[in-house]
Amino acid sequence: MKKNVLIIGAGGVAQVVAHKCAQHNDRFGAIHIASRTASKCEAIVASVREKDAMKVKDGVIAAHGLDALDISATVALIRKLDAAIVINVGSAFVNMSVLSACIETGAAYIDTAIHEDPLKICETPPWYGNYEWKRREAVAKAGITAILGAGFDPGxxxxxxxxxxxxxxxxxxxxxxxxxxxxxxxxxxxxxxxxxxxxxxxxxxxxxxxxxxxxxxxxxxxxxxxxxxxxxxxxxxxxxxxxxxxxxxxxxxxxxxxxxxxxxxxxxxxxxxxxxxxxxxxxxxxxxxxxxxxxxxxxxxxxxxxxxxxxxxxxxxxxxxxxxxxxxxxxxxxxxxxxxxxxxxxxxxxxxxxYTAGVPPVAAALLIADGTWDVKTMVNVEELTPKPFLNLLGQMGLPxxxxxxxxxxxxxxxx
Amino acid sequence: MKKNVLIIGAGGVAQVVAHKCAQHNDRFGAIHIASRTASKCEAIVASVREKDAMKVKDGVIAAHGLDALDISATVALIRKLDAAIVINVGSAFVNMSVLSACIETGAAYIDTAIHEDPLKICETPPWYGNYEWKRREAVAKAGITAILGAGFDPGxxxxxxxxxxxxxxxxxxxxxxxxxxxxxxxxxxxxxxxxxxxxxxxxxxxxxxxxxxxxxxxxxxxxxxxxxxxxxxxxxxxxxxxxxxxxxxxxxxxxxxxxxxxxxxxxxxxxxxxxxxxxxxxxxxxxxxxxxxxxxxxxxxxxxxxxxxxxxxxxxxxxxxxxxxxxxxxxxxxxxxxxxxxxxxxxxxxxxxxYTAGVPPVAAALLIADGTWDVKTMVNVEELTPKPFLNLLGQMGLPxxxxxxxxxxxxxxxx
The missing domain is CATH 3.30.360.10 (Dihydrodipicolinate Reductase; domain 2)
Structure with a gap:
């Protein structure tokens, strides 16, 4: 059973993620894109169609409206779509709510930037200690893979x-x-x-x-x-x-x-x-x-x-x-x-x-999908074996x- | 019967106007200050008291809350205070509503800057033709004195x-x-x-x-x-x-x-x-x-x-x-x-x-009060005889x- 992917976000990075997922949809199941503004997701789907980017032409790619700060709505969408991998490239403010939804549903989680509280700037270092690493145990207990900061930098x-x-x-x-x-x-x-x-x-x-x-x-x-x-x-x-x-x-x-x-x-x-x-x-x-x-x-x-x-x-x-x-x-x-x-x-x-930010999380998702990086715990990218990732990135356009x-x-x- | 003055506004210029009116309150009646935020007017009154600026020590100086965009509220306040001269140094957005209230009540009107519509910038020249001069006839008909742009520049x-x-x-x-x-x-x-x-x-x-x-x-x-x-x-x-x-x-x-x-x-x-x-x-x-x-x-x-x-x-x-x-x-x-x-x-x-913006409208008010500039029509400052004004400004701190x-x-x- 191939894994369905849910992309959260509809900005420039999400556009790249969607295209790259589409180009590799022989190794994924359905591809879904969700953000606060469903029309932006629809525009991304249209752009994927326009470039004829889907490798498996009759594969599923679909747009959804979602307030990703709403954990129960996110949980419901993950369940409804049977998404096994969530690529979160929405605003950095939604990271922890999306991660919570993944912990609850058992979906793998990938993001590309540190979680931020809208009302706080530049908190105490190390920044990962303020939000992400506090949930390490919960992630391990749920047995899900959570790869933090898997864009280009970090990633x-x-x-x-x-x-x-x-x-x-x-x-x-x-x-x-x-x-x-x-x-x-x-x-x-x-x-x-x-x-x-x-x-x-x-x-x-x-x-x-x-x-x-x-x-x-x-x-x-x-x-x-x-x-x-x-x-x-x-x-x-x-x-x-x-x-x-x-x-x-x-x-x-x-x-x-x-x-x-x-x-x-x-x-x-x-x-x-x-x-x-x-x-x-x-x-x-x-x-x-x-x-x-x-x-x-x-x-x-x-x-x-x-x-x-x-x-x-x-x-x-x-x-x-x-x-x-x-x-x-x-x-x-x-x-x-x-x-x-x-x-x-x-x-x-x-x-x-x-492009540099959006290709890497798709490579990470492919490595979760094929088991290479499906580590069932929370990691930063340097904790994972780098060669399969860099090899894949070379094939995907980032040598x-x-x-x-x-x-x-x-x-x-x-x- | 000395003329009561109503100052509209509570910024830096209004502060100067209040002090200068106070320093010359032997030639005015009561002095009133009104703006959206009454506490700002009270602070100005306190500053006048602190400097002991009132020439006639037992003269009236008082603060009021007023939304000067509300013509009927302004009319009511002018009537309640029996104000004969309104010195409008509030936001440039309120000029025409304050002028309307003066036309309705018969009070003299002085401002220091052109009227502006919040949603329009830099309208067709001459700017006075867009709002002020359109009311020339109404001002003449009401027999009130309206002196436009009586700060330093204009003025x-x-x-x-x-x-x-x-x-x-x-x-x-x-x-x-x-x-x-x-x-x-x-x-x-x-x-x-x-x-x-x-x-x-x-x-x-x-x-x-x-x-x-x-x-x-x-x-x-x-x-x-x-x-x-x-x-x-x-x-x-x-x-x-x-x-x-x-x-x-x-x-x-x-x-x-x-x-x-x-x-x-x-x-x-x-x-x-x-x-x-x-x-x-x-x-x-x-x-x-x-x-x-x-x-x-x-x-x-x-x-x-x-x-x-x-x-x-x-x-x-x-x-x-x-x-x-x-x-x-x-x-x-x-x-x-x-x-x-x-x-x-x-x-x-x-x-x-x-200071340079706030002293001149008080000089203009003094010239209305003593009749010299009480021309019962709408004028820009160059239409008025300049020497009494410049003479007064020299005595008031702007030689x-x-x-x-x-x-x-x-x-x-x-x-």
Whole structure:
């Protein structure tokens, strides 16, 4: 009996997830897409049909309306659809309610970003300890597989770190994750994914794990220029990011940092909005007495990231620079992927950022479906064997490349 | 029987108006302050008491709650208080409803800024033609005095133009009004008066009157550096402003332009907010379905201009550079005022921008009270004899200075 998949969410990432599930529906059962706005799910279904993406042409793909904050509604939908795998790429605010529904129904759970409370920004590290890991026991008891943070970053970059641990280094002293989008969307300003989640990433303290402890910095305080394959020299800043909060547990003696590429325009916009209080998640009261969360208004004014795709050009480079020792000698390993916005659009109708985030959870779902990753417990991606995942990603459009001490090396992930 | 005054509004300008009315309450009857939030009016009354500002110590000063958009409530309050002069320094959205109440009750009307429809920005020029001048006949029929735009700019700068017409030039070829605030409030960013009204001034087309016709430009398109008395060299940009829309009628063969000083920070903030759509007066819908006007949220996030006063330092310079001919020879006349933020705060508890806007309508009210300006019709300030007004302003804290061809000249306004 092939497993039915329920995709939660209807943004740019959900679009990629739906297309990729469709392209591999010979290994899944029915594919369902649910979000608050059913019409957005219907548009995704229409886009899958338009691209003729279903591998098994008479397979099921269907749209549903669902408030994923409503656990009993989610439970009911999972049961009604007999969904065995839930790929949650909805807002980060719904993660824990969707996970609860999976625990209750026995469905496997996959997400791509940390759970967030709408009224809290940048909670105490490690972030996974605040919500996800508290449910580890409940997940184990229910005997379900819950894979946390299985997008690109977090997700693939966690697998990259594990690959280096397994294959390239005896001892790891630092993991620097770098995420550079060298593409251009042609807008004056836009975020590449949900503006609310995007800005929330950067309005709090910048947490990094260094010298065996959590360190704090301010946003845009620590710049670093990278010289990356294909995209070249790019400015980045040290920022907080989900994967630091799990990798720091497994690699507690290593420094774990995250570097995000930002153009001047982003820094300009962020600086103004942040300083004016417009990125606040806390409600303000207008002169007319209306209670409003400024960040939600900023989101409403900005371009919908899903609509950037048609004009998006250029490439992304995301990878892990891991330093340590091999056979007693210093060695550095850079594991990375380069993706192309136009290629992504031509294939699935989304831009490259959505593509890199949306393909990995489908790979994870395929590995749950075939049993490889069906571990019946809660895990972060670095806890899973990375090669089958990276092998599958290579086949699905996100090839992994590896440089050892600056030299490109060939890797056989199937081996 | 001395005339009772009703002040509408409770912001920084209303604070100045209340203090100045109090300082001259030997020439008024009772002083009343009304706004939507009665507690704000009470705070102003408390501040007047604290400064011991009442000239006639046992005179009446009282606070009231009023929704000034509600004409019948305003009519009722004017009647109850037996107010003969209404000084409207509330939001620009209430002007026409307050004027209607004055027409109905026979009270004199004074405002300091053009009427605005919350849902429209930068309407067809001349702006006074859209709302105010349409009621000229009704005002004349009711036999009331309605003085439009009697703040500093518009207001005093209109009187400056008229002074030049009366005293210094036979023929006027251009009127350039310049408004530079060289003060500093110590905040990362703040507007000097209601942010909503402030930004609305600059989000539309920049209208100027040149070559006998309305010309349009974009905001921050036309820069001009001025070298001004006291404040020195300052960058300004050509902007739209109320007074152009009345001065262009009286001085139709002259060019009429307005130049506002802006620091880099203002340009930075404005550019980001404008480009993101956050200065829009049109509602947007959040992902949660809430209807919100972005500009009102920006306003709610910014510092309250009334609270800038204690830290404000430095000076303002506002004036008219008027060019033309006298006795057949080219001549240029610069009529201006320099005000000081700290002096304003020490005297009335408001900063200099509020002070320059709030003193003139009280001078106008005094001139209505003594009959000099009680013209029983609707007028813009340039239609009134300027010397008594400028003389009174000199006594009240806003002295006028005049330069002819760059040389300071002595002026006797009492003459």
């Amino acid at each position: 693939v970059v966690n697998a990259y770190a594990r690959l280096v641990e397994d294959e390239y280094l005896d001892e790891i002293s630092s993991i620097d994750i770098v995420d550079v989008n060298a593409g251009s969307h042609g807008k004056w300003f836009a975020t590449n994914f949900d503006p609310e989640i995007n800005f929330r990433e950067f309005t709090g303290v910048v947490y990094s794990w260094q010298n065996g402890a959590w360190q704090t910095n301010k946003m845009f305080e620590i710049p670093r220029e990278w010289d990356l394959p294909v995209v070249g020299k790019r400015p980045t800043y040290m920022t907080g990011h989900d994967e630091i909060h799990s990798l720091s547990a497994r690699y507690s003696t290593a420094d774990v940092r995250f570097w995000m590429g930002f153009g001047e325009r982003y820094v300009q916009v962020f600086t103004v909005l942040k300083n004016l209080g417009l990125l606040s998640e806390q409600p303000v009261t207008t002169a007319e007495g209306q209670q409003v969360v400024p960040l939600k208004v900023v989101k409403a004014c900005l371009p919908n990231p899903a609509e950037l795709a048609p004009e998006y050009e250029g490439k992304t480079c995301i990878g892990d620079l891991v330093k340590g020792k091999k056979d007693g000698k210093d060695r550095e390993v850079f594991v990375y992927n380069v993706a192309d916005h136009k290629d992504a659009y031509n294939e699935v109708g989304s831009q490259g950022i959505s 992994t490349q590896v440089q050892v001490n600056g030299e490109e090396v060939a890797v056989d992930f199937a081996g | 005093v700068v209109n009187a400056y133009a008229r002074l030049v017409e009366d005293e210094y030039l036979d023929e006027i070829s251009s009127i350039d009004i310049v408004d530079v605030n060289a003060g500093s409030h110590g905040k990362w960013f703040a507007t000097n008066f209601d942010p909503e009204i402030n930004f609305r001034e600059f989000t539309g087309v920049v209208y100027s009157w040149q070559n006998g016709a309305w010309q349009t430009n974009k905001m921050f398109e036309i820069p001009r550096e001025w070298d001004l008395p006291v404040v020195g060299k300052r960058p300004t940009y050509m902007t739209g402003h109320d007074e152009i829309h009345s001065l262009s009628a009286r001085y139709s063969t002259a060019d009429v332009r307005f130049w506002m000083g802006f620091g880099e920070r203002y340009v930075q903030v404005f550019t980001v907010l404008k480009n993101l759509g956050l200065l829009s007066e049109q509602p947007v819908t959040t992902a949660e379905g809430q209807q919100v006007v972005p500009l009102k949220v920006v306003k709610a996030c910014l510092p309250n201009p009334a609270e800038l006063a204690p830290e404000y330092e430095g000076k303002t310079c506002i004036g008219d550079l008027v060019k033309g001919k006298k006795d057949g020879k080219d001549r240029e006349v610069f009529v201006y005022n320099v005000a000081d933020h700290k002096d304003a705060y020490n005297e009335v508890g408001s900063q200099g921008i509020s 006028t200075q005049v330069q002819v061809n760059g040389e300071e000249v002595a002026v006797d306004f009492a003459g």
